[in-house]
Structures are given as C-alpha cells and as structure tokens.
Amino acid sequence: MDAFFCWDKLNNLIGVLFISGCIAWHTFQARRGARPFIRRLPALGALDDAIGRAVEMGKPVLYIPGVADIDDAQTLASVSVLERVAEDVASYDMPLLVPNCCSVVMSMTQEVVRSAYAKAGHPEAFQSDYVRYLCDEQFGFAAGASGIMMRERPAAIFYIGNFLGEALILAENGNASGAIQVAGTATVSQLPFFVASCDYTLIGEELYAASAYLSQDPMQLGSLKGQDAVKAVIMFIIVFGTVLYSLGFTWVKDLLTP
Amino acid sequence: MAVSGLDVFGLWIGAALSLCIFSFLYRDNPFYRLAEHIFVGVSAGYYMCTGYWQVLQPNLIARLQDGDWRYAIAAVLGGMLLMRLWPKYAWVGRWPLAFMVGIYAGYNIVYTMQAQVLAQVSDTIVSLWNNPDWTATLKNWIILVGVLTSLAYFYFSVEHKGVIGQAARVGVWVLMITFGATFGYTVMARVSLLVGRVMYFQDVWTHTARWLGIS
Numbered sequence: 001m002d003a004f005f006c007w008d009k010l011n012n013l014i015g016v017l018f019i020s021g022c023i024a025w026h027t028f029q030a031r032r033g034a035r036p037f038i039r040r041l042p043a044l045g046a047l048d049d050a051i052g053r054a055v056e057m058g059k060p061v062l063y064i065p066g067v068a069d070i071d072d073a074q075t076l077a078s079v080s081v082l083e084r085v086a087e088d089v090a091s092y093d094m095p096l097l098v099p100n101c102c103s104v105v106m107s108m109t110q111e112v113v114r115s116a117y118a119k120a121g122h123p124e125a126f127q128s129d130y131v132r133y134l135c136d137e138q139f140g141f142a143a144g145a146s147g148i149m150m151r152e153r154p155a156a157i158f159y160i161g162n163f164l165g166e167a168l169i170l171a172e173n174g175n176a177s178g179a180i181q182v183a184g185t186a187t188v189s190q191l192p193f194f195v196a197s198c199d200y201t202l203i204g205e206e207l208y209a210a211s212a213y214l215s216q217d218p219m220q221l222g223s224l225k226g227q228d229a230v231k232a233v234i235m236f237i238i239v240f241g242t243v244l245y246s247l248g249f250t251w252v253k254d255l256l257t258p
Numbered sequence: 259m260a261v262s263g264l265d266v267f268g269l270w271i272g273a274a275l276s277l278c279i280f281s282f283l284y285r286d287n288p289f290y291r292l293a294e295h296i297f298v299g300v301s302a303g304y305y306m307c308t309g310y311w312q313v314l315q316p317n318l319i320a321r322l323q324d325g326d327w328r329y330a331i332a333a334v335l336g337g338m339l340l341m342r343l344w345p346k347y348a349w350v351g352r353w354p355l356a357f358m359v360g361i362y363a364g365y366n367i368v369y370t371m372q373a374q375v376l377a378q379v380s381d382t383i384v385s386l387w388n389n390p391d392w393t394a395t396l397k398n399w400i401i402l403v404g405v406l407t408s409l410a411y412f413y414f415s416v417e418h419k420g421v422i423g424q425a426a427r428v429g430v431w432v433l434m435i436t437f438g439a440t441f442g443y444t445v446m447a448r449v450s451l452l453v454g455r456v457m458y459f460q461d462v463w464t465h466t467a468r469w470l471g472i473s
Contacts, residue, residue, distance in 0.1 A: 012371045019375075038414050070355060071362035104355065107342045140301030143279070143294045150286035168448075192437035192444070203433065209414045228415040234379055235409055241383040242402055248388075256380035 011255060018233075023226030030222030038213050038224060043182060046200035047081075050156035050180045051088045059155035060095040061085070064145060064170065065109055066161020066185070067101040067138050073208070074186050078161035079108055080211035080220075081184070085158060086116030093122050098131040099148055101141040106133045142166035146173040159183040159198070160207065163190045171197035184210060261469045269462045276455060404432040 054061045065078040089096040100106035110131040117126035134144035157174040167190035183194035184202030194201045212220035241252035278293035321329045335354040342351035382405045384398035411429030418426045
C-alpha cells in the first residue's frame with residue numbers, strides 16, 4: 001500500500017476532496033436553478049464605461065489576454081471576459097484589436113471575436129487582422145503591443161489575464177496613449193503596476209469572479225460560491241488554530257504541515 | 259581577451275537598437291518602429307527555431323526515430339491542434355486543447371494544494387502571546403489581521419456591508435500597502451536593469467577602444 005499511497009500527503013488529499021466537494025455541491029445547486037448571489041465588482045461597471053468612451057470617440061478597443069498559454073486558468077478567465085467585451089464592441093460595429101503572445105490562445109480569441117461580430121449581426125465588420133499573433137517572447141510582445149497603442153490610439157485598453165515583467169511597460173504606454181485602462185490579473189507581483197497605472201483593476205480572484213459574473217454560467221457561479229464556502233472554513237481554521245497554538249496546542253498546525 | 263571587428267560590429271548594432279528603443283521616451287518615431295519590428299520578428303523567429311530544436315526534435319522526432327512509438331500519441335495530438343487552420347475541421351483542435359487543460363489542472367492540484375493552501379494556512383497560525391519580545395507579537399497580530407481582512411475582501415457572495423464591509427475595507431488597505439512595497443521593490447529591480455544597459459554602453463566603448471588600439 002505504501003508503494004501506491006504517500007501518507008505524508010494525506011492532508012493534501014483531504015483538502016482537495018473537501019474543496020472539490022464544496023465546489024461540486026454549490027455547482028450542483030446552481031445547475032438545479034439556485035441563483036447564487038455574487039456582489040457586483042466596481043471594475044465591471046468600468047468595462048461598459050470604457051467601451052462607451054471608445055464608441056463616442058470612434059476609436060478602437062484594445063484587449064490583451066495576457067502572456068500565458070491556454071493551460072493557465074487566468075487565460076481561460078480572460079477569454080470569458082473577452083467574450084462579453086467583444087459582444088459589446090461588435091454591437092456598436094467598432095474595431096476590437098486583440099494582440100496575442102501565444103498561438104493557441106490566438107486561435108481561441110480569434111474564434112471568440114469572430115463569433116461575437118457574427119452574433120451582433122456584423123460578420124462583415126470582423127477583419128482577420130483584428131486578432132493577431134505578435135511573438136512568444138514577452139518583451140518582444142510588449143514592444144509590439146506598445147507600438148499598436150501608439151499607432152492605433154485605442155480609446156480603451158483591457159489587460160485581462162496573466163502578465164509578467166511586461167505589465168508596467170504595457171500599462172505605462174497605454175496611459176501615455178491617453179486610453180482609459182481596465183486591468184485584471186491574479187499575478188500578485190504585477191498587480192501593483194496595474195493598480196498604479198490603470199483606471200480600474202480586478203485584483204486577484206476578482207478576475208475569476210468577473211468571468212463568472214459576466215457569463216452568469218451556473219457552473220462558474222456555483223464554483224465561486226463553493227470557493228467562498230471554502231474561504232469561510234479556512235478563516236475559521238486560522239482563528240481556531242491560532243487560539244489553540246497561542247495556548248500551546250499545536251495539533252491544528254501540525255495537521256496542515258506535511 | 260582579443261576583440262574582433264565582428265564583435266565590435268555586433269556591440270554597436272546592440273547599442274544602436276537600444277538607443278532606438280530609448281527614443282520612445284520622447285515619442286513614437288521611425289527609429290523605435292524599426293527596432294520594435296526587428297525585436298518582434300527576431301523573437302518570433304528565434305522562438306520558432308528553439309521550439310523546433312529544443313522541444314520537437316529531442317522530445318518527439320528523436321524518440322520516434324529511436325522506435326519509441328508511444329510518442330506518436332503526442333504527434334497525433336499536435337497534428338490535431340493544427341486542424342484549426344481549416345475552419346471545417348477546426349473542432350478537431352478542441353480535443354488536444356481539452357487534453358492539455360485537463361493534464362495541467364490535474365498535475366498542478368497537489369502542488370497548489372500544498373504550496374498555496376496548506377502551507378499558507380499553516381504559516382498564518384502563529385502565537386498571539388507568549389512571544390519572547392513584543393515585536394514578534396505585533397508582527398503575528400499583523401499577519402493574522404491582514405490575512406483575515408484580505409480574505410474578507412475576496413468574499414464575493416455577500417454584500418460588503420456591516421462587519422464584512424469594515425473588514426474588507428481594512429483588507430483593501432492591507433493589499434494596497436503590500437502593493438506599495440512590491441512596487442518599490444520592483445522599481446529598484448528596473449533601475450538595476452537600466453544600470454545594466456548603461457554599463458553595456460560603457461562596454462561598447464571599452465571594446466571599441468581596445469579594437470582600435472587606443473586603450
């Protein structure tokens with residue numbers, strides 16, 4: 001048995017089962033018709049404001065889905081947000097530019113944007129070079145995207161997804177171009193730059209919440225509700241464990257340590 | 259160390275392209291565009307070559323040549339991904355995509371659970387009294403309050419009113435102070451990158467002088 005099961009990681013298994021159970025239960029409830037309440041995020045209102053501004057100015061909207069590949073959860077959340085942004089932009093028959101850092105992500109975003117224009121009744125308005133691949137190298141991508149900002153002068157820029165060292169370069173150039181900027185990332189090291197240089201920022205997990213809120217997909221809403229339940233339990237464990245630990249009982253802390 | 263004319267030429271090309279990129283600090287201009295397009299083009303070409311020689315060749319082609327046919331599965335999945343180029347068969351590309359997302363999600367579960375949940379919760383459980391000095395006690399209280407209020411901010415299924423609202427407000431402050439510290443730290447790192455580039459210019463001059471025999 002020991003050859004197949006790592007007993008040191010039993011706490012991991014219990015944790016995974018507990019979290020999965022919570023999420024599965026709330027997802028199941030949502031699919032049965034229960035509508036979980038999700039509070040509105042201020043940055044989501046900014047999506048509409050930014051698109052409205054672009055329409056008024058008659059300028060394009062730029063959407064950057066991060067620099068990570070499709071296997072990254074942030075990229076998947078970004079594609080959900082892109083779907084909503086693309087539908088709004090397409091309904092006004094405005095151009096939506098989406099430069100990509102990864103070829104697989106590009107094929108996905110291309111599909112999303114093309115469908116959005118078709119859904120909005122303007123399939124002819126979609127041009128294949130709206131969604132383009134620049135390059136895999138992050139700073140090469142940043143140089144290319146900055147060039148697009150300066151030449152196309154978009155009225156609104158969205159940075160939604162996983163960003164690395166190029167985040168500040170992009171956001172600073174976007175700021176210099178005069179665009180209204182909305183960012184969203186769960187990459188903790190890059191969040192400060194977006195907070196400092198963008199008009200609105202979806203911080204960390206808000207990115208996933210935004211994706212669920214905008215799509216109103218029962219699976220995503222239920223999953224978010226399940227994660228909130230897990231957070232409540234974690235907060236309880238922290239308080240309970242801290243009080244016990246301060247009194248000299250270490251078993252809660254020991255259970256969590258491999 | 260002997261410096262060849264080709265080395266010096268390469269250094270000057272690098273210096274000229276660096277200056278072209280720096281010219282963007284003034285405004286968008288043809289020099290910046292030239293450097294930008296070279297950068298993007300060279301990066302894309304470089305990644306294509308390294309992708310072939312460091313990923314495809316050793317991990318797939320060499321193994322298939324050695325008769326390890328298990329890797330044919332990967333080749334087929336890769337080929338399916340390319341079907342997206344033909345709109346009629348684009349749906350075929352969703353299968354390997356789903357396979358990749360599933361594999362990565364499953365593979366990361368243990369790591370994420372261990373590093374981002376259990377270890378973090380364990381480290382947050384600290385002693386609130388009985389510490390050898392008061393600074394340790396203060397630090398532990400800050401950790402506890404900071405984590406709990408930040409978690410309250412990321413609680414989405416209740417309105418931020420009342421106690422949760424107050425806690426979330428404190429959580430935002432904690433986050434902003436953290437972001438401020440990270441910002442300052444990274445700005446220092448960026449300044450060191452600038453110093454590195456300035457030293458590159460110095461190297462260009464030193465090597466050129468050595469090549470010309472004036473130093």
